[in-house]
Amino acid sequence: MxxxxxxxxxxxxxxxxxxxxxxxxxxxxxxxxxxxxxxxxxxxxxxxxxxxxxxxxxxxxxxxxxxxxxxxxxxxxxxxxxxxxxxxxxxxxxxxxxxxxxxxxxxxxxxxxxxxxxxxxxVKVTAAKPLVKQEIDRVSYDVQADPDSKAQTAMDMLRKVPLISVDGDDNIQLQGSGSYKIFINGKPSQMLANNPKDILKAMPAANILKIEVITTPPAKYDAEGLAGIINIITSKTADDGYNGSVTARYNLPWGPNLNLTGTAKQGKFGVSGYVGGGDRIAVTTNSLNERQTYAPVSDFLQTGSRQNKGKYVYSSVELSYEIDTLNLLTGSVEYDKGRFDQFQDQPTQFTSADPGTLPQSYRLLNNGGYGWDETDLGLNYQLGFKRDKKQLLTASYQYTYFSNENHSDISTVDRVNYNSPDNNQQNNAGTRQHTLQLDYVHPLKQLTIEAGAKAIFRNNFSNSEVENLTNVNGQNVFVTDPTLSNDFNYHQNVYSLYNSYTYKAGNWTWKGGVRMEHTHVDANFFTDGSSLNRDYTNVIPSLSIMRNFSKNQSLTFGFTNRLERPGIWQLNPFVDRSNPQIINTGNPDLHAVLSHLFELTYNKSGIGNISAKLSYMYTNNSIVSVTKLISDTLSETTYDNVGKYKTARFNLNGSYPITKQLNASLNTALFYVWIKGTYNGEFYSNKGPRTNTNASVTYKPGDDWTIGANYGYNSHLIWLQGGSNHYMYSSLSLSKVILNKKLTITGVVNNPTQKLYTYTQFTSTPDFYQANTQYQIYRTFNFSLNYKFGKLSSDIKKNQRSINNDDVSKQ
The missing domain is CATH 2.60.40.10 (Immunoglobulins)
Structure with a gap:
């Protein structure tokens, strides 16, 4: 081999x-x-x-x-x-x-x-910058052209990006799918893969240049991500001298955030990056869990409140040293850390029509929290050639460590016919990985050839422990329960080769290639001594064809296959019993999934721009979340390869300058979803239409003032066993530039007409109906000050190729 x-x-x-x-x-x-x-x-x-x-x-x-x-x-x-x-x-x-x-x-x-x-x-720029740009294999959203970016977060911006939807619980979907890869500046971020909600809500949009959605990734990208790749680009070019900006932002009710970005260059050496942090103040929200079982008829009802608070820091630095005109050395360091504490108070009651079952009630108190810690180190060497500056050979190495720890101290009071012991549970899970990569680019007159090889050595781990309150010699002490504890190691090595070609002739552009990936899996359950060993090879083709027409029009066809490998949170055998009646666990026996995507895109640019896309994707044995009833009072949610998923989608987005001061944009998607599969002996089938739409207008009465309004609507989600309700969102913004355009003052109100929002996710089976409802704070206020400083004169050199570990989807 x-x-x-x-x-x-x-x-x-x-x-x-x-x-x-x-x-x-x-x-x-x-x-x-x-x-x-x-x-x-x-x-x-x-x-x-x-x-x-x-x-x-x-x-x-x-x-x-x-x-x-x-x-x-x-x-x-x-x-x-x-x-x-x-x-x-x-x-x-x-x-x-x-x-x-x-x-x-x-x-x-x-x-x-x-x-x-x-x-x-x-020079005065009188035309508005287009928010959306269509390329042969991707669409990009210009965050800096959006006036809301000065005070909003990365999560707020994602709601406006074509092909992306964010539901009422801040779960992100790409082309209607939860399987995709998300990274920053072309590099993976385990922090985002495992905790995207908190991180993207903490990251200021002012850090972001643009957000790319790569729907038909070329062969140089890893095959993971059924629906494609979301790439958040934050790095900025720097010049001799320095420049930077300081942003202070306060969100009511969530708290403050401080962010510093900077770039500096002196001769052949350059550095750029950002650092920031915030304090999420204590905020209390309410929730409702309910379940009705049909045989025998029983009802489970759990109301309650949750208080959440925490602190976080994030940082990213890129270094560049230009040895000479043909040799370039770059490095990067990323560090992120955060900790959130939670306290839940949940009155619970259970009743049953079975005369042999006593009614049950108690009050569940859960004092716990979770934290994350990520370090990324990267090193790249780029060799250029005298015959053509675009001919490049790049060697790259990257080390990633990510850990996520959560714990729950669970106690119950006001017990009626409830005998389960109080307990403490903790789980430390994460990833350590090393990546080696070699890329070569060979340009000819009309043809560009790319080839490369890559090896990823990944170790996913999970160490969990449960302690029950037990009476020992007349004293109540916490004793480890070995039947509920587990140590798990999951080694996943991926070896890949790729070869791709880009050919341009007149109004035609072809981009095609093939990627071969071989995966070796070796997992060990140290607690019970069991293991699994698995190998598989996938050949992934990709093809994009673009035809340009007169009047700035183009038509693009794309086809690709994509993979979804299960991540640590889907594999993790840790059983989360923080809610004793609704438990969650992973499935270490999950298999990789292959999808097939076809798309056709029409684009026209000019004074305004418009893009229309038709796409179809189908997947067999997809990984889906499934729930079964273990007893009248207990349900278990996990993952399984049981879903057959199809979606047909139509996207329309565009923008138009109505006047020199007024610009409008629209991003809408209409799609139909089919999903079916068999789980726990039952066949399920679910289908229906979905839509997500965002419209915005920007008005600039003068060079220093910007007024913006935004409205969005997302219809219900469709899952194998259930779905969710729809939701709407809106915002109003106002910004003013002063001090010779160095200081920008911005204010934004989100959802001004709605203080709270009720978001429900439900599961419906022949045996039971179960729903979780969150009463979320919806009306929020953002206020920010952004100050720019520095002086520039020449560009920093950056590697044109680096490691992209997009082979494990966001969970």
Whole structure:
């Protein structure tokens, strides 16, 4: 096997294709070189925009390469105006009238740009930045273009992103599915994988540049995530000198948050990152658990309140050292830590129509909490080549450690016919992993070849213990119950190879590839001495085809298969008895799942932009949450490979500047869900339509003021055994920029017309009906101050390839 893998790697890395650039019949090419007049040197990253000479409508644009050269192909044979724009230089316009049959290539030779020290003070941007951008394999949401980002959180922004929905309990779904991968700056975050609600509600949106939704990930990405990948991009380029911002935010009733971002560069060394923290003040919410059993008829009712408070810190730093023009070394450090304490008071009662069963009641007191601790260390070496700056060889290493500890001290008072002992339970679960990765990019004239290899060595662990209050020699002491305690290790090694190709010809772009992943699983249950050993191999194809049309229109087709490997929280055999009548546990015997996704997207950009997407996804033996009744008073919820899931979806999103001051945007999804499966001897089938819609308007009465309004609606969730109710949300925002645009003051009110919200999730089977209702605080107020400082002059170098451990889905 090792020899086969080595041969495949070498074949991938040495593959080359000789291609010639020829003008397609009836299409023309404009090319040239941009020169800095002051330095008499090539000028890279200048914008070259082609405008129709007759209609004055934009046709196509590109950036000049490091050597100043550029090429625009696929142009109709007619007259154009070429506009060359670069920050700090005078804009230049050139007429191109030579494209015709027999002379399909126009070489404008050297275009010389002169510096302009006053240009930045003279230019005013009058068009609103588009919030959403469609690319060949992804859609991105520009968070910085959203005025609410100054005071809102990352979770608030996710509600507005196309293809993403957030339910009333802050559970995130991508394309209607809970199986996806989420990471920051192209790197996995175990913190987000295991505790996304608290982290994203704590993270200021001001840290985020954009949020990408990658629905048909190319072969270079790991195959995990049935519905795709959510990538939150926070890193910013830095320049010689330094810059930064300080944001102080207060949310009523949740508490304060302080955040610092900064970038600095001196010569070949650069650093960028952010650090922040907050204090979640004590807030009390109410809840209701209920269950009705049909044979015999019985009723379980549990009301109560929960108080939650805690503290958290988060940080991320990226370092860069440019050894020379071809050798680059980068590193990263991420550290996150948090702790939340909870106290629950839940009066409970049980009644039954069975005359032999006595009514039961008690008051459940649960004093506990949970905490997390994550460390990520990364190191990348990038080698460039003289023949082409885009030809790259990258070697990467990453170490990740994440732990999550929770404990519950459970006692009962006011007992009536209830004899279960008080107990303490604790569980420490997490992941340690090492990742090695090699990537190679080989660009040709119209073709780009990518290949690579990767190995992940992952150890998931769980150590749990339960102590029951027991009378020993006349004294009440807590004694460990070995039947309820468990030590569990789950080793998962993933070896992968990939090869992908991107080909551009005129108005067509093809991106396709194949990824092969071999997984070895070795699990040990130290408590009872049992183990499991499993190997499987998956071959994952991906294909995206984009066709560009006139008037900035495009049509994109995508197909891919995706994997879902069970994560530690689905596998964890720890039995959570913090509520003695509603227990939760994982299933260490879960198998990986394969899905199939097809999608077709139409996009048009210009003064406004609009995108429409049709997609279909189906999955067999999907991992679903299932519940069964153990006794009249006790239910158990776990996971199993029993679901067959299909969804057909239509997405529509767009934005339009109604006036120079007023801009509107819409993001809506309509989809139909089918899910069926057999569990505990019963066949279940559930189906129905769903929708999630978000609309927003932004009004700028002047350069310094911004007013925003936002409204959203999400219909009920559909699960194998049940679902949830629908919910709506809204917000109003106002921001003001002062002190020469260095200080931004922002205020936001969320859900101004609704103080509380009732969110219910339910399970319905032939034997029982069970529901959990949360009475959530809905009306909140955000107030923030954001101050920018610093001075910049040149860009930081960053690796173009790094490790993306997107092979385990968010749970």
């Amino acid at each position: 090792r020899h086969i893998l080595l041969v495949l790697i070498l074949l991938c890395l040495v593959t080359t294709v000789h291609a010639q650039t020829t003008a397609a019949k009836g299409l023309g090419i404009i090319k040239g070189t941009i020169i800095d007049s002051a330095k008499n040197a090539p000028l890279g990253y200048a914008t070259i925009a082609v405008v129709d000479a007759e209609t004055k409508q934009p046709v196509k644009s590109t950036l000049s390469k490091d050597n100043g050269s550029f090429e625009l192909s696929g142009l109709a044979l007619k007259s154009y105006q070429l506009n060359v724009i670069s920050v700090g230089y005078q804009t230049k316009s050139i007429a191109v009238n030579t494209l015709k049959e027999g002379a399909a290539t126009a070489n404008v030779d050297k275009i010389i740009l002169a510096p302009s020290s006053s240009q930045l003070n003279e």
